Amino acid sequence: MSADFAARLRRREPVVGYWCALDAPVATERIARLGYDYVCLDGQHGYLGYSGILHALMAIGSAAGAVGIVRVEANDITPIGRALDAGAAGVIVPLIETPADAAKAVASVRYPPLGRRSFAANRSGLRPTEANEMNVVIAMIETPSALSEVDAICATPGLDGVYVGPSDLSLAVGGAYPMDPAVSVEFDAAVTRIREAARKAGIAAGIHTPNGETAARRLAEGYTFASIASDLNHLEQAARGHLKDARAETY
Structure with a gap:
């Protein structure tokens, strides 16, 4: 599965994923069975420690559907x-601001002679040459510096894709708070710029989205992959909706 996912991403074929922030392997397993191409575990802002990431990746693997990737903490x-x-099929690396940052991320994913990852027993059982081919590395573009350097970042040898974090990107273009409508024009221009920089470099462009409708729109615009977020948000939304329905006749 990870080989197919990596190949599809590098061919810039559309893929759809789901975002998990909770340390809830049984729920993650259920989500992985639904037909998503990948499930991303949020190791930066989510509520998973290393054991949580390990157990979630095992749950995703047991579902025999999506592959698991991780947004690492740094x-x-x-x-x-x-x-x-x-056992992650790849990583999304936050706060990439320069081509040197991107090259560092690539080197951390690849075994020698392509990088500096050290070998240890791992769940995938992949040999170094296999892992170099099957593990993807994706750089987040979410700061003013990253936006100014996006063309050079996308040209980094070995980088498989870039990823838009909309909340931080909206702050990067001058928003007073995440998704501030006052900077919607600037935000849309940045989203387009990132997508086009990736296209010109021949790598995948991904973006975080709040729902399937937005994901479909971004894919139609030319993004390669879109994550739908997230288990915590959707749990809250579902619970709120049921509570509203339950009280509709009494309030």
Whole structure:
């Protein structure tokens, strides 16, 4: 499955994923069975420690559907290597601001001679050459510096894709708060710029979205992959909706 996912992403074929922030392997397993191409575990802002990431990746694997990827906590070889050793098919690396940052992320994912990842027993059982081919590395574009350097970042050798974090990107273009409508024009221009920089470099462009309708729109615009977020948000939305329905006749 991870080989197919990597190949599809590198061919820039549309793929759809789901975002998990909760340490709830049984729920993650259910989601992985639904038909998503990938499930991303949020190791940066989510509520999963390393054991949570490991158990969630095992749950995704047991579902025999989606592949599991991880947004790691930082552009550091240790959390990147541990996520891949736990069985992740790839990583999304936050706060990439320069081509040097992107090259560092790539080197942390690839075994020598392509990078500096160290070998250890891992869940995937992949040999280094296989892992180099099957593990993807994706850089987040979410800061003013990243936006100004996006063309050079996308041209980084070995980088498989870039990923838009809309909340931080809206702040990066001058928003007073995440998704501030006052900067909607600037935000849309940044989203287009990132997508086109990836297209010109021949790599995948991904984006975080709140729902399937938005994901479909972004894919139609030319984004390669879109994540639908997230288990925590959707749990809250469903619970709120049921509570509203239950009280509709009494309030």
